[in-house]
Structure formats: structure tokens, C-alpha cells
Amino acid sequence: MESLTNRKVVVSDKPMTFMEKLYLPGILKGMLVTFRHILMRRKTIKYPEETREFAPIYRGMHVLKRDEQGRENCTACGLCAVACPAEAITMTSEERTNADKHLYREEKYASMYEINMLRCIFCGLCEEACPKEAIFLTDRLVPTQFERGEFIYGKDKLVEPVDHRIDITKRQFTGKRTTL
């Protein structure tokens, strides 16, 4: 059969020659190989101090976007929850009152929005499903925790702060609505 790589080696059990039986040349050859590795540049990324560069479309921790005026984009339509193959998303919707007009973009909003990060498989289907460009995956990582409960992210962790916007302009599913 035609081999797919050039790394194929035919195994043979021919008797060893005298030089091979001495072992020492082989051992010296091996030691040279390891010595070369001592001098090589190490490719380690020392994580807490330096982080690996992520691709712009890396699918990490979610963010719930606000619009230019700082109003939440999410209308609690539930399409993300329906699209989610891991059933990680849940939400409760509520009607916006006149007093909250500066907080929510449309008449309906999510009073509770939760993503279980232990269920989430970071497939990005919620991002794809969202008609309001409200939910996006970012290149941030979900930090480790000791308790399971701490992995259920509510709106406090998901909605971006008004004064600290999260840049998602490099992502795939952005339209005209999301300029921030």
C-alpha cells in the first residue's frame, strides 16, 4: 500500500553488526541529540505572566453587548437557548417600563440570563443565532473555580460594563448594529 507519509521504516531483525553490538556509538549519538536539545530555544509560554496569542475568532467566555448608548441589546427572545446544543443557556424575560428606557434597547429584556460554563461547549451557535447581536463569544478565558455553582454566570458577569466595553469588531457574526 502506498504510504501517506515519508516516515515509513521497514522493520528488519537482521543480526547486529559489531559496531552496533558495542552500543557506545549509539549511546554517544543519542547523547548528542539530547545535548542539542539543551541548547535549543524553549517554546514554553509561561502562562500567568505571558499569554498565548488568540485568534480573533477564538471562542471563549461570552459577553452580552450594549449598544452605543449603553443599552442592553438582548431582548430575551430565547433563540440562543434554543440553538444551544448543550442546553447551557437559560433566561427570564420581562417588559421594559418607561423608567428603564435608558437601560434596555427594546420593549422586552432579560431580567435573568444565565450560562452554565460547565455545560457550555463553546461552539458559538448562540452567537450565530442571535438576531440582535447581543451575545458574542470573546477571546477571554473562563477562570477556574473550586465550586460548581460559581460556574453559572449571571448577568453580572456576562453584560459588559458601560465604561469598559469589550471589543468584538474582529468577530465573524457582527453586522452594522455592533460598532463598539
Next chain:
Amino acid sequence: METFFWIDKLVLVVLLFLISLGIAAYQTYFERKLAGWIQDRVGPDRAGPFGILQPIADGVKMFMKEDFTPANADKWLFILGPGIAMFTSLITSAIIPWGTDLQLFGRSISLQVAEINIGILFAFGIISIGVYGIMIGGWASNNKYSLFGAIRASSQMISYELAMGISAITIIMISGSLDLRAIVESQHGMNWNIFYQPVAFLVFFICALAETNRAPFDLPECENELIGGYHTEYSSMKLGLFLFAEYVAMFVSSAIMAILFFGGYNFPGMDYFTDSPNLLSILSVAVFFTKIFILIFVFMWIRWTIPRFRFDQLMHLGWKVLIPIALVNMLVTGFVVALYENWF
């Protein structure tokens, strides 16, 4: 004079004790660093700058662990095992001449704790006692794996002690003395024994690897088949002593190899410093330690290059390869020495 003699020796003993332990501790650090480098990793780098405090962290960890003695173990022998292993590793450093004499406080201070004229025999005697620690520890654990490790250690020790001794005999024949200092002095001026006895060095080095239970001869403690071998049941600082003893033994056997084959504290251009004996003394100690460190590096380099032997291969190498080579080498050396001294 007599009291000064004892003070000198006491200071030297304490210094040697601390230096041996310190070097052994930093050998563990360097071993892990080197392992990392060879495997394209960084190695320990969290404790202090470049991980320089790692041995201290390891030591603290060892002390904090639960000191567990198995219910069916022989308690006294269980404690005695690591003690003997550590003791025998440390005691050998007493006979090693670390450098030329220091001139301090108007008297000459020898940098050798015990100047015994049969130094090399003493070293061999102590090294062979070293396996008792492993054997007693493995036996007292009352565990099949430990016993296997102990048996392997003792059979390996017996097999390789022979070839080691025979290859050392050639050195004794060349320098005509059993005294380590005399052996060092006979190699003055680049007359290193390695140039006359490369085969003996090779045999001696392989045997030294086996005697210190270093890879590729670490069968007594192979973690895959014997789960640690003789120290399976050990924990806390008792385990620490066993592991430490291995590194001290590595340090001391590197020192002995440096003495027997690499001229000890001799270095080229030594005669220029005869006017300032103190400078010469310090330089000679530095040179000696450099040689030791290079040998230790080779020990570690080999460990992270070669896989472990199978036990029958180990026995085959010891009895059927190394001993015949050492014997032939000894006979040839004896013949040449006899010719040289005009015995015929």
C-alpha cells in the same frame, strides 16, 4: 598543636557536611532543570528567580509529609535503612583530598579530613556498605516490591563492584599507591590517568553509574515495574534521606572518579603558583569542584538520554562484558608496568 589539629578537622568536617548536603540539594534542582531542557521544557522556575529556591521548597514539603511506618514493617530496621544509606554516602567524603594545603594562622592546614594510606580501599569498603541501607530498607518494608528492589540492588552491586575494583587496580598499579593523595600527586602536570587508562575509565564510569543506582542502571527503584522499588513504603524525610543519599553518592563518586582519572585537584600551570600557597589551594579546590560538576553533569545527561536496562541485560553486561574487559585491561597494564620497571 594537638588541639589546633582537632579544631581544623572539626571545621573541615562540618564544612564538608554542609557542602555535600548543599551540593546534593542543588543537584536535585539541576537534575530537574536539565531534564526540562533536554525535553524542551523550562524546568522548575516558580520558587524564586529561575526556581533557585526549589530545593528548599522540596525539603520543606518532605518534612511536612506524614511519616508513615507500615504495620508489618520491622520498625528499627525500617528507620535504620535510610540512615545507613545517608551515612555511607556522606562518610566517603572524609578521605577525599579536596585541594593542596592551606597556609593559615602560621600553620599548614590539610584539606583532607582523614589522611589514611589505604584511602581507595576505604572508599570501596564504604561504597559496598552503601547497599546495606537499600537492602535493609527494602527488607524491613515487608513488601514484595520493596524486596524485589532490594534484591536487585544487592545483585547489581555485587556484579558491578568486581569490574569496578579490577579497573581501579590498574590505577593503583600505575601510581603504585593506595593513598588517594599519592594518586593525585602522581598525576601532576597533565599526567592524568585517563590518557593512560581510557578503558579502565569507561568500565569504572559504567560501574559507578550502577553503584549509585543511576539510570540506565536504576533497576532497584524503577518506578514503572517496582513502584519505587526499595522505597515504595517510605514517606516523609525517610524517603528524602534515600533520595538525598543517591545524590550525595553521585557527588562523592564523581569526586573519586575525578581523583582516579582526571588528576584530582591538579590543573595545568599549577607550578606558577608555588609562591602563593593559599591562592594555589583555593584554585585547586575550584578546579577539583569544576571537574566534579562536569562529571555530575555527564551522570545526569546520561540519565535523560538512555532508557533503563532489562535485568538480564544488566547481568550480561556486568559479568560477560565489563569483567572480561577489566581483566584483560588489568593484565595488559600489569605487563606494561612490569616492562617499564625492568622486571624481566
